[in-house]
Amino acid sequence: MKALQERIRQEGQILSEKVLKVDSFLNHQVDTGLAVEIGKEFARLFAHEKITKVLTIEASGIQFAMATGIALGVPFVYAKKKKAITQGDVVYAASVHSFTKQETYQVTIVQSYLNKEDRILIVDDFLATGAALVGLADIVEASGATLVGVGCVIEKTFQEGRGLLEERQIPIQSLARISSMSPGHVDFIEETPL
Ligand code: G4P
Numbered sequence: 001m002k003a004l005q006e007r008i009r010q011e012g013q014i015l016s017e018k019v020l021k022v023d024s025f026l027n028h029q030v031d032t033g034l035a036v037e038i039g040k041e042f043a044r045l046f047a048h049e050k051i052t053k054v055l056t057i058e059a060s061g062i063q064f065a066m067a068t069g070i071a072l073g074v075p076f077v078y079a080k081k082k083k084a085i086t087q088g089d090v091v092y093a094a095s096v097h098s099f100t101k102q103e104t105y106q107v108t109i110v111q112s113y114l115n116k117e118d119r120i121l122i123v124d125d126f127l128a129t130g131a132a133l134v135g136l137a138d139i140v141e142a143s144g145a146t147l148v149g150v151g152c153v154i155e156k157t158f159q160e161g162r163g164l165l166e167e168r169q170i171p172i173q174s175l176a177r178i179s180s181m182s183p184g185h186v187d188f189i190e191e192t193p194l
């Protein structure tokens with residue numbers, strides 16, 4: 001997605017060779033027009049899949065899952081990282097190790113929001129180590145729903161996430177694929193069409 005790649009080049013801050021900061025337009029302040037276009041693009045890429053629900057994880061997947069859900073005309077659900085006291089319901093849970101925060105946390109989804117009949121598209125801001133996405137894929141599998149694919153706004157191809165998802169035969173579409181980066185420089189590679 002050209003507009004996205006240009007924004008990454010203009011506004012992305014490379015904090016280290018592995019961490020890209022996109023807080024000014026993607027995941028702290030959010031460019032709503034760009035988020036809507038991202039949602040439309042995921043909807044277009046997975047149009048043939050009869051998706052019934054979009055799934056993401058809080059916090060920075062939410063705006064893209066919502067945009068995608070609107071474009072597809074389906075609800076979205078986001079996995080929660082802390083189990084609220086009021087959340088007395090039965091949940092699906094997975095543990096996720098965060099490489100940016102160096103900690104392991106539980107993600108949960110109330111069981112009644114995922115059903116065997118559902119066809120799920122997972123959407124997230126980054127594909128990095130894949131830990132968060134594999135946790136969500138485990139939850140979809142536990143629910144008996146069908147996982148049709150994963151849509152990532154930004155993929156860092158030099159981390160292991162894609163490999164972990166492909167081992168499970170999960171189709172991936174990333175809108176910007178970064179093959180390498182260093183301060184002042186970002187290299188993109190194109191997605192191969194489905
Ligand atoms: P993932 O590949 O399955 O997303 O999982 P990973 O464990 O590698 O990433 C952990 C968290 O760090 C994820 O956020 C992911 O979006 C974020 N992340 C990974 N690489 C980068 C990066 O280069 N820059 C930024 N800004 N974030 C990155 P999360 O757990 O969904 O948390 P939240 O930040 O959305 O609350």
Ligand code: NA
Pocket residue numbers: 057058059060061124125126
């Ligand atoms: Na995220």
Ligand code: NA
Pocket residue numbers: 027060125126
């Ligand atoms: Na994030």
